Amino acid sequence: MIKPVKNEMQPKMAVEIAGIKLKNPIMPASGTFGYGEEYAPYLDLNSLGAIVTKGLSLKPKAGNNTPRICETVSGMLNAIGLQNVGVDAFIKYKMAYLEQYSTPVIVNFFGNTQDEYGEVAARLDDVPGVAALEMNISCPNVKHGGIIFGTDPRAAFAAVSLVRKRTSKPLIVKLTPNVTDIQITARAAEDAGADALSLINTLTGMAVDVKTRKPRLANIIGGLSGPAIRPIAVRLVHQVVQAVKVPVIGIGGISRAMDALEFLIVGARAVQVGTANFVDPNAMATIIAGLEEFCREEGVADINDLIGTLEL
Amino acid sequence: MKNLKTIVLSNQEISPGYFRMKILAPGYNNTAKPGQFVMFRVQRSLPPLLRRPFGIFRAGFMPADCDSMQPKEFIELIYKVVGSGTEIMQRLHQGDPVELLGPLGEGFDLGVAEEEKILVGGGIGLVPLYMLAERMVETSRVRLLMGGRTRDDIIMVTEFERLGVETYVSTEDGSLGEGGMITQVLKRKLDKFPKSTVFACGPMPMIDAVQKICFERGTPLQVSLEALMACGVGACLGCVVKGAGHTEVEPRYLCTCTSGPVFNAENLDWNKIEVTVVGSGGCK
Numbered sequence: 001m002i003k004p005v006k007n008e009m010q011p012k013m014a015v016e017i018a019g020i021k022l023k024n025p026i027m028p029a030s031g032t033f034g035y036g037e038e039y040a041p042y043l044d045l046n047s048l049g050a051i052v053t054k055g056l057s058l059k060p061k062a063g064n065n066t067p068r069i070c071e072t073v074s075g076m077l078n079a080i081g082l083q084n085v086g087v088d089a090f091i092k093y094k095m096a097y098l099e100q101y102s103t104p105v106i107v108n109f110f111g112n113t114q115d116e117y118g119e120v121a122a123r124l125d126d127v128p129g130v131a132a133l134e135m136n137i138s139c140p141n142v143k144h145g146g147i148i149f150g151t152d153p154r155a156a157f158a159a160v161s162l163v164r165k166r167t168s169k170p171l172i173v174k175l176t177p178n179v180t181d182i183q184i185t186a187r188a189a190e191d192a193g194a195d196a197l198s199l200i201n202t203l204t205g206m207a208v209d210v211k212t213r214k215p216r217l218a219n220i221i222g223g224l225s226g227p228a229i230r231p232i233a234v235r236l237v238h239q240v241v242q243a244v245k246v247p248v249i250g251i252g253g254i255s256r257a258m259d260a261l262e263f264l265i266v267g268a269r270a271v272q273v274g275t276a277n278f279v280d281p282n283a284m285a286t287i288i289a290g291l292e293e294f295c296r297e298e299g300v301a302d303i304n305d306l307i308g309t310l311e312l
Numbered sequence: 313m314k315n316l317k318t319i320v321l322s323n324q325e326i327s328p329g330y331f332r333m334k335i336l337a338p339g340y341n342n343t344a345k346p347g348q349f350v351m352f353r354v355q356r357s358l359p360p361l362l363r364r365p366f367g368i369f370r371a372g373f374m375p376a377d378c379d380s381m382q383p384k385e386f387i388e389l390i391y392k393v394v395g396s397g398t399e400i401m402q403r404l405h406q407g408d409p410v411e412l413l414g415p416l417g418e419g420f421d422l423g424v425a426e427e428e429k430i431l432v433g434g435g436i437g438l439v440p441l442y443m444l445a446e447r448m449v450e451t452s453r454v455r456l457l458m459g460g461r462t463r464d465d466i467i468m469v470t471e472f473e474r475l476g477v478e479t480y481v482s483t484e485d486g487s488l489g490e491g492g493m494i495t496q497v498l499k500r501k502l503d504k505f506p507k508s509t510v511f512a513c514g515p516m517p518m519i520d521a522v523q524k525i526c527f528e529r530g531t532p533l534q535v536s537l538e539a540l541m542a543c544g545v546g547a548c549l550g551c552v553v554k555g556a557g558h559t560e561v562e563p564r565y566l567c568t569c570t571s572g573p574v575f576n577a578e579n580l581d582w583n584k585i586e587v588t589v590v591g592s593g594g595c596k
């Protein structure tokens with residue numbers, strides 16, 4: 001704050017991913033921001049780099065039984081079960097709402113078969129206002145024994161290839177961290193035509209109530225998010241950036257500007273903020289302001305000058 | 313609605329394990345409705361990570377004094393220490409910074425003026441009934457049935473009585489008031505005043521029993537439910553309950569934070585309610 005000269009400038013915050021121009025590198029992580037509307041009373045949606053919707057499926061999805069969430073050390077487990085209104089209702093009601101904002105809308109989607117993935121992508125293809133698709137491949141492939149698409153590089157390659165054929169929108173593939181070597185799935189997604197990769201989705205986890213001896217989640221296993229997973233996420237982003245040419249969006253436990261900077265420095269072009277939105281609905285605005293302040297203090301004229309500058 | 317960065321005005325133990333916290337809350341006095349809640353951020357650092365939901369006990373203002381020319385608006389919470397978050401809360405002092413998101417959710421519908429009202433509160437479930445009683449006594453006769461495991465769980469009796477509410481106390485161990493369950497008192501009151509509307513808040517087994525009694529008699533019932541919440545604003549979908557007519561094929565999940573916490577009993581699916589709500593309730 002006391003470095004006078006550098007303080008004057010307004011650093012450039014805009015970044016570009018797969019042809020989409022973002023005002024800044026900050027966007028919400030799918031599933032932590034509803035369909036945008038829920039947070040509009042607390043946060044100016046136009047201040048964000050992008051809006052990422054809750055994951056959509058072909059048909060509306062009920063989700064899991066409760067309890068669906070539980071707090072853990074510096075994190076939380078969730079097993080919501082991808083409850084959503086379905087792609088058609090989204091287009092009709094939720095998209096109509098989001099169109100009043102200038103912020104690019106990235107629509108997250110999933111399926112339980114290759115064809116379902118393809119069909120959802122196709123239905124979103126000619127929807128104006130959808131800037132890009134984010135494909136969640138952390139779902140079970142019901143036609144192949146329920147193996148998660150994202151943990152089987154061949155299934156991931158096939159599903160992404162099919163979606164690629166059915167959409168002309170920029171395609172972001174969201175990777176699961178629950179694999180032995182993430183570079184393999186990252187390359188599979190890139191080879192299949194992904195324009196960008198986002199990672200990480202939640203780490204699978206479990207918690208037990210020792211008095212009742214029951215799992216704390218009705219679904220038994222859930223996805224771990226929050227500050228607890230950040231070092232793992234930074235490591236995985238670092239590894240993926242080495243392995244692919246397409247841009248990478250970093251996700252995992254970001255709640256402050258300093259956290260976002262770690263991801264940018266290892267090479268993420270943008271980042272998603274998840275659990276932190278629950279803790280503070282204003283978190284993303286605070287992070288954006290924090291990034292600007294960091295650039296000013298460090299004399300960085302353009303945030304892009306920080307991306308991928310890890311000193312080894 | 314916004315996130316309010318504010319301070320604690322006072323924080324006192326009112327019964328073993330129960331605390332009453334007054335928080336500076338500009339804007340709440342005119343907007344907070346009975347049954348609404350806040351998402352409370354205990355401290356800026358971790359733990360806990362998530363905010364905790366608390367019903368608003370009371371909203372009001374302190375008259376202007378020499379320090380400030382404006383009257384100071386405040387809210388009060390009453391909480392029971394049950395875990396990591398409330399353990400930190402009990403150690404907060406006057407002037408400590410806290411954050412409030414709210415007022416959130418759908419509160420109670422005050423119903424028809426003049427008609428008789430019966431409020432049923434178990435333990436910490438008494439909290440949201442205070443503001444409700446405060447509004448209702450202006451136009452209706454209000455009876456309050458207070459229940460708890462033991463005498464320590466019966467809180468705020470004098471406060472309710474000062475409002476002009478008729479109070480009836482029962483404890484499971486008989487240490488205060490009538491011995492036994494609150495529901496037997498409810499049955500007697502409904503026999504005597506069958507035209508009453510019932511408003512209930514408390515642990516899930518109590519709510520469930522109250523629902524059965526009211527359903528059998530066709531008594532209108534509003535319930536305030538608890539659920540584990542992460543966001544409080546309808547985004548995480550962690551807090552859902554099954555609504556009336558819920559099936560696997562046509563799911564009807566309602567968010568406790570936005571469609572509730574107060575529900576008309578007829579809008580909920582009572583067959584499956586126990587698995588969907590935090591079973592232990594706030595009254596442990």
Ligand SMILES: Cc1cc2nc3c(=O)[nH]c(=O)nc-3n(C[C@H](O)[C@H](O)[C@H](O)COP(=O)(O)OP(=O)(O)OC[C@H]3O[C@@H](n4cnc5c(N)ncnc54)[C@H](O)[C@@H]3O)c2cc1C
Pocket residue numbers: 071349360364365366367368389390391392393394395396397398399436439440537538539540541573590592593594
């Ligand atoms: C709308 C609403 C209004 C509430 N109003 C009040 C109130 O006025 N006063 C009050 O004392 N409490 C109230 N609660 C409950 C309160 O939110 C929990 O007691 C609190 O979150 C526990 O936090 P903790 O960190 O101390 O406990 P944790 O360490 O999180 O949990 C300790 C124990 O409490 C249980 N628990 C946690 N959260 C809840 C919950 N939401 N409901 C029931 N049990 C829970 C856990 O299952 C666990 O057994 C309300 C809850 C809701 C949803």
Ligand code: FES
Pocket residue numbers: 540541542543544545546547548549550551552567568569570
């Ligand atoms: S608490 Fe997040 S949706 Fe209700």
